[in-house]
Amino acid sequence: MDRPKVIINAAMSVDGKIALVGGKRIKISDEEDFKRVHKMRASVDAILVGINTILKDDPKLTVKEKYVANAKNPVRVVLDSKLRIPKNARVLNSIAKTIIATTENAKIRELNAEIVICGKDKVDLKCLLNELWKRGIKSVMVEGGGTVISSFLRENLVDELNVFVGSLVIGGGAPSLVEGIGAKNENEVIRLKFLECKPLGSGILLRYGVRDEDIVE
Numbered sequence: 001m002d003r004p005k006v007i008i009n010a011a012m013s014v015d016g017k018i019a020l021v022g023g024k025r026i027k028i029s030d031e032e033d034f035k036r037v038h039k040m041r042a043s044v045d046a047i048l049v050g051i052n053t054i055l056k057d058d059p060k061l062t063v064k065e066k067y068v069a070n071a072k073n074p075v076r077v078v079l080d081s082k083l084r085i086p087k088n089a090r091v092l093n094s095i096a097k098t099i100i101a102t103t104e105n106a107k108i109r110e111l112n113a114e115i116v117i118c119g120k121d122k123v124d125l126k127c128l129l130n131e132l133w134k135r136g137i138k139s140v141m142v143e144g145g146g147t148v149i150s151s152f153l154r155e156n157l158v159d160e161l162n163v164f165v166g167s168l169v170i171g172g173g174a175p176s177l178v179e180g181i182g183a184k185n186e187n188e189v190i191r192l193k194f195l196e197c198k199p200l201g202s203g204i205l206l207r208y209g210v211r212d213e214d215i216v217e
């Protein structure tokens, strides 16, 4: 199947959490990591997140001038099965193009975005990646949250996983890097290929490959 290269990027605590208990956003990345994240945003054709990340964080998903000057903004893509996105979500501003990926079950309404229908209950990722490919999108940065990251990994649609490990512990039942059901048996474990580990600012950057054949060094 023709599909864009998929790179997951997220920031987690030492105990693998990506937000506070209850899902409230916390700054895990430091300035060095945000600079890396925004450089990566500037280098891809699209950035993708799940609707819960929009509802919890209200991100802009654009490239900040202070990190990368005069950058071209990638297309923003939101997985929103029931088309719940609020009209005033920042991702719907006119600074960059936005695609809302939804399902046949959604009640379609007018939004400042292109609406792409893929799947019935939740967004069919293979269908969506193919639609993005048809629009000239050759690389997608998946910025979360944990449920979306889980779907991409479980469906074996990931080429690279980049995780910044901040020097903090959140604990308890806070959202994790990979949500979903998880592995009960050894054969359900997702094995990664270690690529790189380097100190970055006050934390560590980890890079893994997932689909061996597609990893571009």
Ligand SMILES: NC(=O)c1ccc[n+]([C@@H]2O[C@H](COP(=O)([O-])OP(=O)(O)OC[C@H]3O[C@@H](n4cnc5c(N)ncnc54)[C@H](O)[C@@H]3O)[C@@H](O)[C@H]2O)c1
Pocket (backbone or CB within 6 Å): 009, 010, 011, 012, 017, 018, 019, 020, 022, 023, 024, 025, 026, 028, 049, 050, 051, 052, 053, 054, 056, 057, 079, 080, 081, 122, 123, 124, 125, 143, 144, 145, 146, 147, 148, 149, 151, 152, 175, 179
């Ligand atoms: N630290 C980080 O790097 C980082 C990055 C992004 C988000 N977050 C945090 O993650 C949390 C949100 O994560 P989450 O797991 O609750 O939600 P999410 O953002 O992963 O969105 C999940 C939702 O997307 C929709 N969806 C549609 N099709 C889907 C598919 N095929 N697979 C998966 N989801 C699909 C569903 O409604 C699903 O409930 C927030 O607390 C946010 O602060 C942290």
Ligand SMILES: Nc1nc(=O)c(N)c(NC[C@H](O)[C@H](O)[C@H](O)COP(=O)(O)O)[nH]1
Pocket (backbone or CB within 6 Å): 009, 010, 011, 025, 026, 027, 028, 029, 037, 053, 057, 058, 059, 060, 061, 062, 143, 144
């Ligand atoms: N890389 C990263 N480090 C963090 O410490 C953190 N909390 C997030 N969380 C992802 C989330 O969706 C954020 O809220 C957006 O990174 C903000 O995005 P904008 O700058 O508004 O585009 N991401």
